[in-house]
Amino acid sequence: MISSLTGIVQAVSLNTAVINVNGFGMLVNATPATLSHLFEGREATVYTSMVVREDSMTLFGFASVDERDVFEVLISVSGIGPRTGLAILAVHTPEEVRIAANTKDTAAFTKVSGIGPKGASRIVLELNGKLVPTGAPSATTATDAPSVWEPQVIEALTGLGWSEKDATSTIKALAKAEPDVVATGNVADILRAALRSMSSANRAR
Numbered sequence: 299m300i301s302s303l304t305g306i307v308q309a310v311s312l313n314t315a316v317i318n319v320n321g322f323g324m325l326v327n328a329t330p331a332t333l334s335h336l337f338e339g340r341e342a343t344v345y346t347s348m349v350v351r352e353d354s355m356t357l358f359g360f361a362s363v364d365e366r367d368v369f370e371v372l373i374s375v376s377g378i379g380p381r382t383g384l385a386i387l388a389v390h391t392p393e394e395v396r397i398a399a400n401t402k403d404t405a406a407f408t409k410v411s412g413i414g415p416k417g418a419s420r421i422v423l424e425l426n427g428k429l430v431p432t433g434a435p436s437a438t439t440a441t442d443a444p445s446v447w448e449p450q451v452i453e454a455l456t457g458l459g460w461s462e463k464d465a466t467s468t469i470k471a472l473a474k475a476e477p478d479v480v481a482t483g484n485v486a487d488i489l490r491a492a493l494r495s496m497s498s499a500n501r502a503r
Contacts, residue, residue, distance in 0.1 A: 300324075300357060307336045312458050315359065318326040326359035327380075329388040330488040330493050334454030335361055349373070349380045359382060361486075368392040368429065373425045377417065386410050391488060393432060399425035430471065447485045454489055460496065468492050 305319035315336050316323045326344055336342050336371075344359035345366045358380055360366040365387060372395070374385040386395060389410050398406035399422055407418035439495065448469060455465035473480045473489055478492045 300346050300348050302343060302345045303357075305358065306340065307338050307340055307342050310336050310338060310457055313342075316468055317344065317359075324357060326357045327384060328359040328413055329384055330361060330454070330458060331357060331388070331489055332361045332365070333458065334450070334485070339403075339458070356380065360387075362392075364392050364398040367488075368395050371425070371428050375421055375427075377420060382410070385502040389494070391486065396431045398422070400431055402426075414432060446490060447483050450485050451488050453471065453490060454485075455496075458493075464496070465492070471495065 303313055303319055303324055305317045305318050305324070305466060308316040308318050308323055310316075310333055313328075313333075313359045315326050315328060316400050317326060317336075318324075326346065328344065336344075344361065345363050346360070347358045347366050348371055349358065358366075358369065361370065369380075369383050369387055371380055372386055373380050374394055378386075386407065390398065394406065397403070400421045403416035404415060404422055407413050408415060413421070431462065450457065451469060452462060452465045455461050455468070455470070460468075468486075469480075469492060472488070472495055475495070476491050
């Protein structure tokens with residue numbers, strides 16, 4: 299099994315990245331938050347989970363071991379495939395998934411595209427006892443100034459295909475719509491919220 303990759307990032311798209319490891323271009327599926335930390339031409343490390351099917355072997359990459367471990371627990375739930383597991387982690391942090399599972403918060407899982415009330419109920423039932431909140435603090439604290447996180451979020455959004463104008467206007471709108479999220483200064487959380495906002499705006503058009 300391939301548990302991690304370290305190499306030069308060759309390409310980054312909306313859902314995947316290609317990392318050159320000793321001359322081999324390894325395609326990795328990942329969440330927007332993970333992809334936001336990958337930049338073409340720079341060295342990077344991702345922690346991976348390989349999903350083997352009869353006709354394919356697919357790598358899923360994560361920014362941390364914690365995220366990968368939660369992903370592997372998620373896909374152990376019947377009816378939760380790797381794409382859905384990745385979608386859950388695109389919306390929620392690993393700790394948020396633990397909290398939702400521990401408190402039987404089905405509403406948290408229905409926020410993920412493709413998961414309805416019945417699916418959410420099954421998820422919290424099967425995750426019972428498998429995921430326990432750690433109480434770990436956020437990697438990025440609320441003391442981070444906007445000058446630190448804002449350029450990172452804009453760069454991540456433009457790297458995922460949006461224009462700098464749209465990225466900037468989304469962040470400004472987010473500051474009014476979700477001030478608590480923006481106040482944390484957490485790049486991954488703000489990026490998730492921005493992506494949700496931009497996706498909702500696209501659907502409304």
